[in-house]
Each structure stands twice: as structure tokens, then as C-alpha cells.
Amino acid sequence: MATGEAIAEVGRDFIRDIVQADLDGKRHSTVVTRFPPEPNGYLHIGHAKSICLNFGIAEEFGGRCHLRFDDTNPTKEEQEYVDAIEADVRWLGFDWGQNLFHASDYFERLYQWAEHLIRVGLAYVDDQSQDDMRTARGTLTEPGRNSPFRDRTVEENLDLFRRMNAGEFDNGARVLRAKIDMASGNINLRDPVLYRILKAPHPRTGTTWSIYPSYDFAHGQSDAIEGITHSICTLEFEDHRPLYDWFLANLPVPSKPRQYEFARLNITYTVLSKRVLTTLVRDGHVKGWDDPRMPTLAGLRRRGVPPGAIHDFVKRIGVAKANSVVDANVLDFSIREALNKTALRRMAVLRPLKVVIENYPDGPGEELDAVNHPNNPDAGSREIKFGREIYIEREDFMETPPKKFFRLSPGMEVRLRYAYFITCREAVKNAAGEVVELRCTYDPATRGGNAPDGRKVKATIHWVSARDSRPAEVRIYNPLFSKPYPTGGEGFTADLNPQSLEVLGDARVEPALAAGSNSAEPVQFERQGYFVHDPESTPDRPVFNRTVGLRDTFAKEVTQS
């Protein structure tokens, strides 16, 4: 029973079923997976799905998971990305131990295998131009034509290939191709390119190589070298599998990994495409890879999303082969669920409206007791300052309230959380007719928030002392895209949400919040949402990022009516 529960805990899916069957059937004694990012961008939550799958399976089945950088294209890859990727995987809580590898670690062996293919007549150097190659490849419905260079001798191929590597030819002048089948219905089998000339320094191998292996030639063999048992990738590689297997069958590889494919993650109001995310950063639509609006792990982290929320999310969405788009609500739910348990409660007023309590004595005010977490007494309590002048949330007052509005309006009584009942007597307006201040009275008998006569109020609102609260900046993040299904294609910037960032410059927070300006601890601003300090915070001017808002059934009701 305990095992059954444990399995239910991690969830089952078709890949875990395959792993289990391979273990049960003694096909493998241990499971070895790998996460193989190309260091040409930051990791996003779609990668997190893959990371959790690969590292998760290794953990659950007592195997191991390698981190392998797929660094076969020095024109696109950078060290900054390598560092960021390692940091992000660690942040998610995974440890690759000694198993950090690079496709470039295998360049020498891959090169020898390329010569091997030439020797057995399964690879040739092609001098066709890129255009000619494309034309000769045929189309989806018509077969391709053999290259005029397809039947060169082994000696000539070897000579040319070595000279390609020696740097004798220009970029693009020649390629090494596998000799498979130009008429295959699977275009990946129409003599795919194995090596191309790329005279670019590589971050790890420097100028050693003038040629670099293609993804197809590098990936499966790297898996085989590392003893990967289950090579898990996304659906678009499904029709590369015959090629993956072809290399394993025709090369003296030390092991025979198998490739399995699952559907990549999509989320509503979000684009998970490295190309789009890179453009967003490059063209300044966001402030960087770690902009809290970004679906990158760095962005989510800065927004205050705990790694546990991402694990929970990944568990909820499952793993399958059907293309799908997950409702962004699921992520928000996971974030709230993770934060609700631990985040300490504080009071902060995002859009302040001054309230003067006319019958409260002027002076230093008094201290009131406020609990730090309503569902966890162990979190203790704190003292908060109350006084004659306080701030409340602008939207907690309406001069002419609609039917179901329970908060403050002229003549209405509400509770100030942990303080007193107050009644609104008058709304003071400026010349423009805007409400700039409320005049209220309080009931001294309701100290702490309860009325001795047992009378009830329909609402409790948050507040801060005008004298003791501190100014703060609060950044509210909304979906980066305004459409639930942004295409991410050409012109995707038209779908960007112009309101993705709202900066609230006049917020007021409890003094305790300003004091902890270096704290990475999440807090809940009561009735608002979960927040964390942004790295740009200073003791003078704390800056808070809203991680996610609280569920707001009242707001929902309002927008619907």
C-alpha cells in the first residue's frame, strides 16, 4: 500500500511505464537519462517539464541523470547561457553530481565515427551549394535526386573530409553527408548532413575544429557514449528516430539507447519558444531574461515563484503525446498552493487613500497584535502601529456602492484588520471632484477587531498607519501576451500585452517589510497576493514583485456583471 501511494505521489505516465517495464524485463539494470540543453538561451518552464521528467525518473528508479550541453553550434552558443542553465537546474533542486558533459567532449570520437562511415561507404563529401542541395532534396511528396558527388571513392571522401577539417575550404563549401536514401518518405533519411564547415571558435574546444557535427550526428552517439538508457525528447524529433537508430546500427557504439518522445508544454497567454523569448530580450520588450514577466526559470524565480510550485505544476499537467495547451490558472494555482502554506502575512496598501479617524486622539497611537499566519499558530504574531491617520486601499471605498459591495462607503461600518470597527462619515474631495480623504469615526470598544455587543460587519479591510508605514514600490505583473493562444509567429509582438507591467509607486507597507529589504522570503500582503522583494530593493525604497494575486471572487463577480 505504501508503494502504491508513493507511485501515485509521483504520478505515472507512458514513459515511466516503459522504464518500469524495461527494468522489470531486465532490459536494463539501472536507468540513465539526460537533460540536453543547447546553451543558446535561458531555460523556461517548458524545459522544467523535461528536467523534472528526466531527473525525476532517474531519482524515482534509483538511476542517474546527466546534464549534457548540446554545444555543436559555436555560432549560437555562449558561456553566459551555460552558467544560467546550471544555476536554473540547481534551483529546481536537481543534482547531476559528476555527470556534467558536453557534446563537444565527444568531438574526437564523433570525427572518427564519421571517417568510419566514409570507409564503409555510408558517408560522402558533397560539394553542392546549399541551394542545390535543397532543390535536390525533393519535396514532401516528391523524392529527391542523388547528388552528383554521391559516388566518390572512399579515398577521395577521406581526403576531402580531412581537408574540410584542416580548414582548407570556406564555410558552406562542402558538407559530409550520410548515404541513406534520397527517395525516403522521411526527409531526415535523404542523405542528412553529418558535418558542416563552421570556422568559428568554440567556447570549449577553441579553434581545434573547422567542422562541427550536426545535431543528428551528435545526439544519439553522445547518448550511446554516456550509456543513456532512455533518451527522452519532444515530439518534433519523432521522425528523427529512424536516423537516430540508423547511426546506432551502423557505428561501433558502446550502447544502444532508445529515444522516446513526449509533447512539449504550452501555456495560455504565454509563448514558450526560445526564438521568441530571445527576441523579446534582444529588442527590449522585457528588461532581460529574468524579467518577472518572462516564463523563464530566471524570470519566475525573480517573480517569487518557489521551485516547489514548479514541481507541483509539472506533476499536475502530466506527460503524454497529444499536443496541448495548459490553462495558465493551473500554474497560478500551484504557486498559490505552495506559498499559502509558508508565506507570512503582512499588510500593505498598494493604492493608498488617507483616512482620518476623527474621534481617535492625536499622538503616537498604540500597538496592536497581528498574527503572522492564520493557519499556523507557530508562526507567532507581531505588533503593528495604529494611529489617528491611516491609509486604506482606494478600491475599498466607493461613494455610491453597488449592491454587493461590503466595504467602505458613507455611513458603512467595516473592520480594520486586527484593529477597530470604523464608520465612514464623509468623503473629502479635491477641486476635480476626486476623493482624496475619508473622515471616519471608530468604536473604542471594538479594539482588536471584535464588538462586545456581538454586532457584525460584512467586511474586514487592511490598512497601514500613516505615520509609521514606509513608502514602497510595487510591481504588478500581468500576462505577457494578451491572447490566450498567441501564435509566436512573425509579428508576434502585436500580441504583447501593453499592461503586462504595472508599477505602483506610492504603496505603503508595514515597517517590518521595509526592514527586510534583502529578504528573499515570500510574504502575503493580506487580501492582495503573494509578494517578494525584487533585487532592486533598497532599505530606503523597498521594491516588491507580485508573484501572484489571491483568488478574488468579488472582482470576478464585478467583471462579469
Next chain:
RNA sequence: UGGGGGAUCGUCCAAUGGUAGGACAUCAGACUCUGACUCUGAGUAUCUAGGUUCGAAUCCUAGUCCCCCAGCCA
């Protein structure tokens, strides 16, 4: 019209010939010093048409729709 995949509540994932289930979302209610949390309840699904079977989401046949592939990207 070549090749490779996929279709189950609004959404995501289960059910591997035997009561179509869970989560998110939605709606209704309870509770409440957060219109939060929590709790209770409700509605909503097997792409279509045939067939096999005592019994089909599952097996067979024929369709339909969706996704991916024509980089010297991964």
C-alpha cells in the same frame, strides 16, 4: 497529394475488454477578523460511421480533423 504522430469534461491527465475517474476552471452552498484558505455539492467528455464481443474509450474496418518534417538550427 509522401513520411511521422495525435484525437476522452471548457482545459490538462487517467482508465491497457468489465461502474469513464482526478486536477484546474465554472456554478451553488458552508465557514471566515483576508470576498483568501478550508469544506460540501453540482454540471459538463470517449472525433464520426460501421463491425467483433455477454460487454468497447480500449480490438477490427472505413472516414474526419489536428500537429510535426523539405536548416549546412536544435
